[in-house]
Amino acid sequence: MAAPAKTLEIRTSPHLLSGYSVDSIMFNVVVALAPAVAFAIYAFGWAAVAVLATATVTCVATEAIAAITARAAGKPSTIGDWSAAVTGLLYGLTLPASLPLWMVVIGGVVSMAVGKLLFGGLGQNPFNPALVGRAVMQATFPVAMTTWLPPFAAGRFAGLPGSLLTLPFAQPVYDAATQATPLAAWKFGHKATGAADLALGFVGGSTGETSAVLLLLGGVYLVARNMMSWRTPVAIFASVAAVSGALHLVDPARYAGPVFHLFAGGLVLGAVFMATDMVTSPITRGGAWIYGALIGVLVVVIRVWGGMPEGVMYAILLGNAAAPHLDRLIRPRVYGTQRTGGRS
Amino acid sequence: MSLLGLKTFRHGVHPPEAKDETKGMAIRQFPFAPLLVVPLVQHAGKPSLPVVREGQEVARGQRIARPDGYLSVAMHAPASGTVRRIALAPGISGRMVPAVYLEPFPGSTQELSDGKPCPPDAPVDEILAAIQEAGVVGLGGAAFPTHVKLKVPAGKAIDTLILNGAECEPFLTTDHRVMLEQRDDIFTGIRYLKRVTGAGRVIIGVESNKPDAAEHLRAGVPADLKVEVEVLSVKYPQGAEKMLITALLGREVPSRGLPSDVGALVVNVATAAEIGRLLPLGRGIQERVITVTGPAVAKKGNYRIPIGTPLRFVLEAVGVGPGVRRVFLGGPMMGQAASSLDIPITKGVSGVVAFDDGLADRTDQTVHPCIRCGYCLEACPMFLNPSALGLLARNEEFERMAGEQHLMDCFECGSCSFVCPAHIPLVQQFRVAKAMVRKRGAA
Numbered sequence: 001m002a003a004p005a006k007t008l009e010i011r012t013s014p015h016l017l018s019g020y021s022v023d024s025i026m027f028n029v030v031v032a033l034a035p036a037v038a039f040a041i042y043a044f045g046w047a048a049v050a051v052l053a054t055a056t057v058t059c060v061a062t063e064a065i066a067a068i069t070a071r072a073a074g075k076p077s078t079i080g081d082w083s084a085a086v087t088g089l090l091y092g093l094t095l096p097a098s099l100p101l102w103m104v105v106i107g108g109v110v111s112m113a114v115g116k117l118l119f120g121g122l123g124q125n126p127f128n129p130a131l132v133g134r135a136v137m138q139a140t141f142p143v144a145m146t147t148w149l150p151p152f153a154a155g156r157f158a159g160l161p162g163s164l165l166t167l168p169f170a171q172p173v174y175d176a177a178t179q180a181t182p183l184a185a186w187k188f189g190h191k192a193t194g195a196a197d198l199a200l201g202f203v204g205g206s207t208g209e210t211s212a213v214l215l216l217l218g219g220v221y222l223v224a225r226n227m228m229s230w231r232t233p234v235a236i237f238a239s240v241a242a243v244s245g246a247l248h249l250v251d252p253a254r255y256a257g258p259v260f261h262l263f264a265g266g267l268v269l270g271a272v273f274m275a276t277d278m279v280t281s282p283i284t285r286g287g288a289w290i291y292g293a294l295i296g297v298l299v300v301v302i303r304v305w306g307g308m309p310e311g312v313m314y315a316i317l318l319g320n321a322a323a324p325h326l327d328r329l330i331r332p333r334v335y336g337t338q339r340t341g342g343r344s
Numbered sequence: 345m346s347l348l349g350l351k352t353f354r355h356g357v358h359p360p361e362a363k364d365e366t367k368g369m370a371i372r373q374f375p376f377a378p379l380l381v382v383p384l385v386q387h388a389g390k391p392s393l394p395v396v397r398e399g400q401e402v403a404r405g406q407r408i409a410r411p412d413g414y415l416s417v418a419m420h421a422p423a424s425g426t427v428r429r430i431a432l433a434p435g436i437s438g439r440m441v442p443a444v445y446l447e448p449f450p451g452s453t454q455e456l457s458d459g460k461p462c463p464p465d466a467p468v469d470e471i472l473a474a475i476q477e478a479g480v481v482g483l484g485g486a487a488f489p490t491h492v493k494l495k496v497p498a499g500k501a502i503d504t505l506i507l508n509g510a511e512c513e514p515f516l517t518t519d520h521r522v523m524l525e526q527r528d529d530i531f532t533g534i535r536y537l538k539r540v541t542g543a544g545r546v547i548i549g550v551e552s553n554k555p556d557a558a559e560h561l562r563a564g565v566p567a568d569l570k571v572e573v574e575v576l577s578v579k580y581p582q583g584a585e586k587m588l589i590t591a592l593l594g595r596e597v598p599s600r601g602l603p604s605d606v607g608a609l610v611v612n613v614a615t616a617a618e619i620g621r622l623l624p625l626g627r628g629i630q631e632r633v634i635t636v637t638g639p640a641v642a643k644k645g646n647y648r649i650p651i652g653t654p655l656r657f658v659l660e661a662v663g664v665g666p667g668v669r670r671v672f673l674g675g676p677m678m679g680q681a682a683s684s685l686d687i688p689i690t691k692g693v694s695g696v697v698a699f700d701d702g703l704a705d706r707t708d709q710t711v712h713p714c715i716r717c718g719y720c721l722e723a724c725p726m727f728l729n730p731s732a733l734g735l736l737a738r739n740e741e742f743e744r745m746a747g748e749q750h751l752m753d754c755f756e757c758g759s760c761s762f763v764c765p766a767h768i769p770l771v772q773q774f775r776v777a778k779a780m781v782r783k784r785g786a787a
Contacts, residue, residue: 008671010683012772014758015676015699015707016359016514020719020765022712081712123713123766229718283718283731327732334750335586335726336599 022122025227025278026082032218033089033273039214040207044097044149045156048207050164054101055092058108060084066117083122087111090130090273093208094266094313095137098149098174100166107137127320128277131313138313144172148204150179179204182264183309186256198263209266219272228276231285235292236271236299237262243300261300270312271295280320287326295319350552350577353587355725357580357759359514359677361553366637367517369645371525374631375661376423376448380652381433382408383443386690387481388488389415391442400427405456405627407477408444417479417489420628422650423448424455436673436690438683446652459626464535471540471623478628479691480619484508484519484583484612485674487692490619493609494540500604505543506592507534509550509557509613510576510583513675516695518633519613521646523550523557526617527564533620534571541609546571548613549588551578580677581757585610587725599753614694629691640668640698649689656685658696667700677758712766720760720770726753730760730770737773742780751777 040048063084091111095104111133119125138145149161163172181204182193197203199212208215222228240261247255261267275281275295282291295315302311385391392409396402402421409419425448433443448454462474476491496502507530511519523530534546550558552575562573576582576591586597588610595606603609618629630651637644642663649658659671672679673693689696720730728750736745745751751774760770 008682008685009669009704010681011670011707012769012775013672013674013676013678013680013756014359014762014771015670015672015679015681015697016703016762017707017709017767018357018359018763018765019706020763021709021767022715022765025715025717025765121713123715278715278717281716283716283721283729331729332721332727334599334728334753335590336596336601336753337750 022083023081026086028222028225028227029086029273030082030089032221033086033093033208035214035217036093036208036211036269037089039211040093040097043151043156043211044207045153046159047097047149047156047161047164050101050160051095051097051099051104051207052089052092054104055095055108056085056088058105059088059091059112062109062112063117066112066121070121081122084112087116087129090128090208091133093269094130094134094206096145096148097207098147098161098163098172099141099144100172101164102166102168103137103141103144106140107133110136123279125279126324127317128274128280131274131317131320134313135317146184147172147174148179148181148206150204151202181205181309182260183303186260186264187303187309192256192260193264195259195263198260203264205265209269212263212268215268215272228272229281229288231288232276232281232292233271235289236267236275236296239293239296240267240299243297247300247304255304261303265303265310266312267299270316275316275319280323282323282326282330284327284330284332286330286332287323290330291319291323291326294322350575351591352577352579352582353590353725355723355727355759356582356587357723357762358578359580359762361578362515362637363517363520363553366515366635366644366646367520367554369517369521371521371633371646371648374647374649374653374658376454376650377653377657378447379428379654380422380425380446380448380650381443381654381688382419382422382446382652383433383435383441383688383690384409384419385435385441386419386487386651386692387417388486389417389492392416392419394430394442394444396427396430396444398427398430401425402427402446403457404454405458405630407459407628408446411476415489415492417481417491418477418628419444419479420630421446422630422652424452425449434684434687436680436683436687436693443652443688456627456630459628461626462623464532464539464623468540471536474623474626475536475619478619478622480615480622480629481691482612483614483618483632483691483694485678485692485694487690490611490615493611494537496541496609497602497604501607502541502543502604502609503607504545504547504593504609505534505537505541506588506608506610507546507548507613507616508583508585508588508610509548509554509561510588511554512551512578512580512583513677513679513695514580515637515697516635516675517637517646518635518694520554520557522614522617522633523554524560526621527561529617529620530561530613531564531566531569531571531620532624533616533618534569536619536623537611537616543609547592548573549576549582549592550574551576551582553578580759581725584725584755584757586755599750632689632691632693634689634693635695635697636662637695638698638700639703640664640700651689651691653689654685655682655687655689655696658689659685659698664698665700668698669701669704670699672697677762678756709767711768714766714768717765719763719765723759723763725757725759726750726755728754730764730774733777734768734770734773737777740780742777742784745774745777746781751781754778
């Protein structure tokens with residue numbers, strides 16, 4: 001038998017890889033979001049399709065432009081890794097289905113450009129890009145961002161609501177009566193919403209923050225594939241339940257109960273898909289618990305004592321800000337050493 | 345404890361095992377190459393000093409080099425033949441090392457010559473000297489001189505002797521076969537090892553993917569010898585010394601410490617078998633069992649290959665197709681890529697694995713930025729933070745790596761690189777960093 005004629009490659013061990021990749025993790029997040037996206041379309045019709053598609057296309061296009069400039073500078077591009085699609089979808093799921101599309105585009109560009117690319121792209125951003133975009137939108141267009149279409153409207157598959165096609169800088173006109181979210185109804189009118197309606201999503205709100213059950217299903221899928229830390233959402237839910245439960249015990253008439261707080265608003269979407277963003281959350285198990293608990297406390301504090309009915313977005317952004325500090329403070333004990341940390 | 349109640353350590357990874365093709369194949373004697381190249385440094389330590397001249401005829405098993413001081417071992421002729429040259433030869437890493445070029449006699453019966461026997465009840469120092477004289481080094485891959493490892497430091501006591509039969513490296517089945525085929529050698533080896541270490545308890549740790557080996561050992565424990573056979577869960581790197589001690593005894597070897605700090609000593613089963621096989625006859629290591637496998641190999645198997653056999657001869661004899669793309673010595677997790685086909689088989693080589701395009705392509709992945717997924721933290725058996733180490737490595741902050749992040753506790757098992765979804769060459773960065781830290785520390 002002849003000796004191998006071709007050149008052998010020399011590389012360092014290990015010579016096997018697990019098969020996980022950044023692309024596959026990001027792609028699976030998209031898969032996990034699919035049920036919630038489908039429900040959003042079912043609830044809001046063509047309006048949800050338009051908002052989600054515009055948000056996703058804008059984010060991917062912004063990343064693509066950055067990729068072209070990166071390639072020109074001789075750097076590898078990250079366009080193929082699905083991360084821009086994840087940001088786009090998540091950002092779209094935080095928007096009202098009635099939001100004028102030109103506003104959706106602005107927020108999408110801000111999410112990617114300011115939230116991610118400005119910091120150096122994938123892995124470098126301190127804050128969740130989708131929430132950065134939404135925070136800017138909340139401050140810039142406070143009225144449009146809190147005007148909600150009623151879900152399951154009769155004509156939702158007949159055409160697009162007029163407000164979506166508002167020309168840039170024109171005043172949006174809403175065709176149908178708008179509906180308050182359960183959180184707003186409680187905060188401003190002390191009207192409670194039934195737990196089953198909240199859990200299943202038969203309530204008003206942004207496109208993706210309505211069906212808690214389908215969002216949790218996506219989370220279970222990611223946990224089963226070892227692509228999400230279950231500790232973070234569990235810590236958030238536990239801490240929201242504990243703080244809101246304690247308040248509810250003190251004065252049930254003034255403070256809504258834990259079930260309401262868990263299923264209302266963007267808590268499930270935020271806890272499962274945004275707080276768990278690997279890049280912007282702590283890397284250790286201990287850090288994840290503290291980070292989740294912190295976010296949970298902030299959610300209830302903002303909802304109860306803040307000026308706005310919802311606090312998930314700011315709670316997670318503040319949690320993101322704390323994450324690097326948690327990573328510095330919480331260090332696993334190294335094998336063969338006695339104390340935690342390594343401040344030598 | 346794992347879910348099945350088997351003992352194990354925390355963290356670690358589950359690479360594909362890939363042992364099925366060779367685990368049932370009995371050890372076969374490998375033919376002699378036309379020219380054997382016996383490096384004079386096959387161990388961690390000082391090169392041995394040749395005691396033969398160019399042109400001299402030697403018998404198989406005859407001593408051809410003597411140890412140069414304590415951290416060195418003897419070498420023996422792998423075949424009866426003529427010493428052609430004593431000159432430099434390429435080592436695994438590509439560095440040139442002194443070697444004895446030996447041309448086996450054609451048609452010789454290759455009878456092995458015996459030396460001065462050393463019984464298991466000989467004085468401790470005599471046994472240690474005999475182990476050094478037999479050229480025994482750690483056959484698991486580290487190739488550290490065994491007599492040095494067995495010398496119990498003053499003031500320390502060994503209560504438990506652990507035999508490492510975990511064989512956690514994918515593809516490799518040599519220890520598996522040795523446990524099945526050289527059981528009596530292993531138990532004889534244990535007698536020597538018990539005597540020199542003074543250990544009262546002996547445990548053989550075997551991963552649960554080798555139930556036949558565990559059962560075979562258990563059934564054959566001599567009446568006058570107390571040996572426990574413990575089945576461990578299949579997880580990489582279960583066979584790492586520290587992980588094995590933690591799994592079996594629940595003790596943690598201190599950072600930068602030795603197993604003897606916690607009263608334990610770990611010896612590979614193949615090393616124990618060689619001690620049990622060689623010492624009663626006064627012989628030295630002149631060959632070793634190696635798994636030759638991988639998708640590019642036609643005649644996969646477990647072979648007893650003479651030390652000094654050129655890699656090219658091994659690959660030609662087993663039939664490596666034109667699809668071969670990578671060849672490495674050892675297992676795929678910690679094995680070293682062959683720098684050339686002219687390198688000889690040495691005592692530390694436990695496997696020869698050849699990959700074709702299929703497997704090689706799977707490790708040729710684009711490197712992404714770290715997304716802080718934390719997989720590496722969950723994989724690292726030393727509970728290090730490879731993600732943080734990798735970021736520091738990129739900025740060449742070697743002192744911070746060693747100080748804050750315990751870089752020097754990394755033993756380069758490769759678990760972090762294996763799981764990294766961004767395909768960052770973490771272990772490679774840590775090797776460079778460790779070398780830099782050592783260099784600066786020495787300067």
